[in-house]
Amino acid sequence: MQVELVSPEAVLFSGECSQVVTRTVDGDIAFLDNHAPFIGALDVGQTQLWAADGVVSLAINGGFVEVSSNAVTILSDDAMAAEDIDVQEAQADLQAADQALASDADDAEAALAKKWAETRIQVSGGN
Amino acid sequence: MAGGQERILRRRISSIDATKKITRAMELIAASRIVKAQGRVQAAKPYSEKVTDVIANLAGGGAGVDHPLLAQPGEINRVAYVVIAADRGLCGGYNNNVLRAVERSIDSDRAAGRDYALILSGKKAAGYFSFRGYEVHAAFEGFSDQPNYSDAKAMAESVAELFESGQAQQVQLAYTRFLSMGSQEVTVDQFMPLEASEIGADAAEESGVGGYEFEPEPSEILGRLLPRYAEARLYAALLEASASEHAARQRAMKAATDNAEDLKINLTRIMNRARQDAITTEIMEIVGGAEAMSQDDDGDLEDLIAQSIEGSFATLTTDRTDA
Numbered sequence: 001m002q003v004e005l006v007s008p009e010a011v012l013f014s015g016e017c018s019q020v021v022t023r024t025v026d027g028d029i030a031f032l033d034n035h036a037p038f039i040g041a042l043d044v045g046q047t048q049l050w051a052a053d054g055v056v057s058l059a060i061n062g063g064f065v066e067v068s069s070n071a072v073t074i075l076s077d078d079a080m081a082a083e084d085i086d087v088q089e090a091q092a093d094l095q096a097a098d099q100a101l102a103s104d105a106d107d108a109e110a111a112l113a114k115k116w117a118e119t120r121i122q123v124s125g126g127n
Numbered sequence: 128m129a130g131g132q133e134r135i136l137r138r139r140i141s142s143i144d145a146t147k148k149i150t151r152a153m154e155l156i157a158a159s160r161i162v163k164a165q166g167r168v169q170a171a172k173p174y175s176e177k178v179t180d181v182i183a184n185l186a187g188g189g190a191g192v193d194h195p196l197l198a199q200p201g202e203i204n205r206v207a208y209v210v211i212a213a214d215r216g217l218c219g220g221y222n223n224n225v226l227r228a229v230e231r232s233i234d235s236d237r238a239a240g241r242d243y244a245l246i247l248s249g250k251k252a253a254g255y256f257s258f259r260g261y262e263v264h265a266a267f268e269g270f271s272d273q274p275n276y277s278d279a280k281a282m283a284e285s286v287a288e289l290f291e292s293g294q295a296q297q298v299q300l301a302y303t304r305f306l307s308m309g310s311q312e313v314t315v316d317q318f319m320p321l322e323a324s325e326i327g328a329d330a331a332e333e334s335g336v337g338g339y340e341f342e343p344e345p346s347e348i349l350g351r352l353l354p355r356y357a358e359a360r361l362y363a364a365l366l367e368a369s370a371s372e373h374a375a376r377q378r379a380m381k382a383a384t385d386n387a388e389d390l391k392i393n394l395t396r397i398m399n400r401a402r403q404d405a406i407t408t409e410i411m412e413i414v415g416g417a418e419a420m421s422q423d424d425d426g427d428l429e430d431l432i433a434q435s436i437e438g439s440f441a442t443l444t445t446d447r448t449d450a
Binding site: 004006007008009010011024025026029036037038039040041064066068073075077 | 167170171173174175177178180181184185275276279280338339340341342343345347348351352355358359362
């Protein structure tokens with residue numbers, strides 16, 4: 001199936017994939033060829049595309065996915081490919097978020113920042 | 128004596144030459160940036176098209192079209208203006224055209240008894256309105272050359288807050304549309320509430336795709352998607368405005384370079400005439416002097432003239448190298 005990953009500034013990925021795994025706000029979901037039409041809101045999480053030349057891993061900070069007539073479109077205004085992730089920056093963000101949470105456990109913004117930092121670290125493969 | 132005038136002209140010509148080099152450089156920079164800016168406008172299109180598609184499909188799937196960003200106000204008491212101008216000048220009428228259009232629109236709103244709110248992008252916009260005593264709700268600057276999506280996001284957030292809290296019942300977006308290299312046009316469009324017809328939220332029933340599964344509920348997805356749509360629309364406007372800015376700057380700098388060239392040609396002409404006059408005067412003086420000195424002895428006259436002329440030419444040429 002045809003897969004497109006589109007951010008406001010550029011088309012980040014466009015090509016044939018055999019499988020797509022992503023995470024909607026309700027949980028992980030996988031698409032294979034000829035999936036039924038689907039629209040979902042994406043959570044902060046990892047997305048994997050099984051392209052012809054290997055699996056592409058991306059960290060996605062929220063967005064949308066639409067599946068129709070054997071084409072998957074992922075819209076995200078904040079997506080990073082595994083090789084573009086700065087692990088040290090993510091670690092620093094994680095620490096900052098942890099500190100903010102330690103002083104105020106209900107800080108929703110810090111909780112999101114923590115999730116995004118953890119996702120980046122996980123996707124980049126460094127723990 | 129007349130050499131003084133020549134020196135002044137020479138100095139002016141060299142300063143004009145220096146200015147011309149600067150305007151020429153700015154012209155070339157602007158020209159290369161237009162192309163880049165146009166590329167960014169194109170690169171932003173797929174996203175907003177896809178967002179529009181998804182909204183249409185959502186509406187077709189039965190999402191209730193009752194998001195705050197879509198709410199049509201009963202009565203309009205205050206209109207917010209999002210104004211996109213440049214951070215820098217030297218771009219002809221680019222800034223003034225947008226700012227005047229907004230000012231006119233505010234005037235007519237006031238005549239109709241409506242208040243205004245200003246959300247500005249670009250130093251020139253902030254300067255213009257604060258100088259004229261307008262109250263500025265929010266001003267953003269530093270990205271008119273090359274706006275990023277995060278800039279659009281920050282602006283859209285401030286606009287949405289103003290609209291959703293009911294402080295303003297309508298939002299107008301004023302920017303310069305990039306039609307082509309040669310023509311840009313100021314537009315003042317409605318930005319919020321979003322028009323259901325414009326984003327395809329009303330026409331989707333017949334689109335025939337239908338049968339979508341949703342995760343989560345369609346209306347919840349729509350609620351997340353509409354702010355993205357507003358951001359994408361603002362981002363597109365910022366990008367088009369930046370392309371227009373570079374085009375306007377290129378035109379203005381081209382005109383300035385041409386003017387400098389004309390001025391240089393005219394001044395060079397005047398300078399040459401002044402130099403010629405100085406030489407002629409000097410020769411006349413020498414001839415006159417020589418004639419007066421040798422009234423009795425005609426034989427030496429021509430020699431004397433020849434000598435004096437050579438001498439004064441030598442001084443003239445050294446004068447020139449001094450200058």
